[in-house]
Amino acid sequence: MHDDSRTATFSSSQAYRLMAKDKKGTGFGKVALKYIKQTRQEIKLGRSIKNEVDAKQTSWGTFLEKHVFRKKLDSSYQYAADKGRLFHPDIKHYSGIPDFLKDYDTVADCKCPFNPEKFCDKMEALEDYGDFKKHFPEDFWQLISNLVLLRANGLDINFIEAINYVPYESDLADIRLSADGDRSMRWLEYTTDAGLPWVPNDGHYKDLNIHRFRVMERDVEEWTEYGIKLAVDKLLGINQPEIATKKVISEKSATYKDPGPIAKCSLKDLQL
DSSP: OOOGGGTTSEEGGGHHHHTOBOTTSSSBOHHHHHHHHHHHHHHHHTSOSSOOOOOHHHHHHHHHHHHHHHHTSOTTEEEOGGGOOEEOSSSTTEEEOOSEEETTTEEEEEEOOSSHHHHHHHHHHTTSHHHHHHHOHHHHHHHHHHHHHHHHTTOOOOEEEEEEEOOBGGGHHHHHHHHTTOGGGGGGGGOOGGGSOOBOTTSSSOSEEEEEEEOOHHHHHHHIIIIIHHHHHHHTTOOOOOOOOOOOOOOOOOOOOOOOOOOOOOGGGSOO
8 A cells, every 4th residue: 555654755665766876977867856746746635646556566565574573583673664754854845764773873775676586686696785786776765865864853773674574484474374364365265385485494584584784875875965956956946966976886794893882763753
């Protein structure tokens, strides 16, 4: 179903579209310009321009996200997605919904790939920070955007976690039982196990895969200064100077560094 709360705002889940550059690499590309146009149209319409319907992949991911939190993650994680949309206090028309917070310094997003090939591709790309950014920009920039939103709302977030979950074959029966009565998951009754994503219990991959990175501050700056701020200016018709985006050099995997003690902030302290 459509999330009305994100209508007329640039959402973290679509942040990668604003990072699409033109051929010169100095301005917004066609994908970004279309997203800006659509957001402008939503402001005028007062509603979404899309008539969305639930698809298998969407309902599967939404349902399993809660399953992962209840049965797969430890107590260091807080479920943030049910707190509502988080808005930037200073940048208009900008919002997002982080999935999880961990240890008060990490934002995590959970994906449940429906396509086994895509899952395998992700597992390879997530071995390296730069490869993750290059090959899965839709996941990468969503995490960066949510990190920026959380920082703007008072949390000292320095790490991102990409969580990818594909159930073990042995867990499918439990998932079916849990989904019984969920209207968005009615299609599951008519889908065999062969039509679902799963991994063998004794196979190469685990069901739950968590990749943690210390964020590169240049990516935070790139998104903030050359992504969302310029997009909002264009949306509102504010003149923009010609700005050449900085070349981003290839990055290797970020190693974990203890950030030291930081002030703890509860979710209830945020206007989520």
